[in-house]
Amino acid sequence: MIDWPLEVYRTLKKAQVRQVGYVPDAGHKRLIELCLADRALEAVVLSTEEEGIGLAAGAWLGGARSALLMQSSGVGNCINVLGMVRECRFPLLMLVTMRGEHGEFNPWQVPMGQATPAVLTAMDVAVHVARTPEEVTPMVDAAARLAFGSYQAAAVLISQRVIGIKSFQEQSAR
Amino acid sequence: MKATLRRREVVKALLRERGRLLVVAGLGSTAWDCTAAGDSALTFPMWGAMGTAAMVGLGLALAQPKRRVLVITGDGEMLMGLGSLATVGARRPANLSVVVIDNERYGETGMQETHTSRGVDLAATALACGFREAMGVGAREELAGLRKAIHAGRGPLFAQVKVSAEKLAPVLPPREGSVLKARFRRALLGPKSDLD
Numbered sequence: 001m002i003d004w005p006l007e008v009y010r011t012l013k014k015a016q017v018r019q020v021g022y023v024p025d026a027g028h029k030r031l032i033e034l035c036l037a038d039r040a041l042e043a044v045v046l047s048t049e050e051e052g053i054g055l056a057a058g059a060w061l062g063g064a065r066s067a068l069l070m071q072s073s074g075v076g077n078c079i080n081v082l083g084m085v086r087e088c089r090f091p092l093l094m095l096v097t098m099r100g101e102h103g104e105f106n107p108w109q110v111p112m113g114q115a116t117p118a119v120l121t122a123m124d125v126a127v128h129v130a131r132t133p134e135e136v137t138p139m140v141d142a143a144a145r146l147a148f149g150s151y152q153a154a155a156v157l158i159s160q161r162v163i164g165i166k167s168f169q170e171q172s173a174r
Numbered sequence: 175m176k177a178t179l180r181r182r183e184v185v186k187a188l189l190r191e192r193g194r195l196l197v198v199a200g201l202g203s204t205a206w207d208c209t210a211a212g213d214s215a216l217t218f219p220m221w222g223a224m225g226t227a228a229m230v231g232l233g234l235a236l237a238q239p240k241r242r243v244l245v246i247t248g249d250g251e252m253l254m255g256l257g258s259l260a261t262v263g264a265r266r267p268a269n270l271s272v273v274v275i276d277n278e279r280y281g282e283t284g285m286q287e288t289h290t291s292r293g294v295d296l297a298a299t300a301l302a303c304g305f306r307e308a309m310g311v312g313a314r315e316e317l318a319g320l321r322k323a324i325h326a327g328r329g330p331l332f333a334q335v336k337v338s339a340e341k342l343a344p345v346l347p348p349r350e351g352s353v354l355k356a357r358f359r360r361a362l363l364g365p366k367s368d369l370d
Contacts, residue, residue: 051257
């Protein structure tokens with residue numbers, strides 16, 4: 001199986017991303033570890049996802065590209081502040097690991113997971129969906145080009161099929 | 175104790191001879207205060223995204239470690255993003271200051287009381303979150319020291335400045351977000367920023 005977190009990390013580096021805001025998530029665990037180990041990257045742990053929208057805006061004002069890592073439940077926390085991204089035309093690259101989508105075991109995750117693409121679309125964020133490990137890196141590359149080349153908000157939704165969490169026991173064992 | 179400082183005078187004193195200082199102004203009255211002190215391309219006044227001013231300051235401070243960054247915001251705006259104090263405290267950027275102009279009111283919505291009117295201590299919160307220094311300010315004589323710390327102290331610095339609850343005529347900066355963003359980047363990064 002391909003090491004998509006490593007490939008995504010390399011794609012972010014190639015896109016000259018210098019700041020990575022994140023809220024910890026099991027699906028992003030390895031990518032976060034790779035970012036934390038890179039002293040040339042500012043990896044900033046957030047207490048809630050909307051902080052990351054502010055962080056990305058400030059980074060761009062200061063001339064730095066950034067990426068924002070979160071789980072789909074965090075997308076809902078970003079809705080209002082995504083208005084700033086659209087109004088100011090800040091580039092924004094969001095990598096979202098999905099829950100409540102493909103074989104979810106926790107019913108409380110389902111409403112936000114199912115609504116995630118619609119919520120992002122409603123706030124003018126271009127949605128890319130990666131359904132297989134092979135699709136993740138090309139989609140992150142395309143989303144980064146869209147964000148920084150065309151000053152857009154772009155999200156890559158990484159399907160639960162890719163992450164492969166099937167039960168609570170499996171999740172906590174990671 | 176009744177606050178006697180006046181917000182416009184406080185912000186004007188803090189932004190006097192601002193030099194290379196980069197400023198993020200939280201939405202509402204603090205954005206008007208910063209504009210009243212003199213509109214500047216190196217001020218990013220926010221018209222929305224309530225609760226994220228300190229985080230915009232953090233992203234900017236990390237992107238520009240050689241510049242001083244000052245976030246000036248209101249107590250209501252800060253309360254909406256209280257977690258960002260923890261996020262700043264966890265990262266501890268030495269070049270970031272957050273100053274809350276605290277009138278204990280939501281000024282734009284009818285002067286309703288905020289949590290700070292009931293004793294919530296934002297400076298103590300910031301200190302507990304890991305800010306290197308956090309102070310409460312209530313007297314005019316303290317402003318020069320605060321201004322000096324913003325320019326030369328080791329951050330992250332937090333100040334909660336108690337001001338009287340007065341409703342003032344707004345002094346408006348430009349409204350369009352993309353204009354505010356572009357003018358800030360040009361002033362900071364030069365015309366080449368348009369080509370990034």
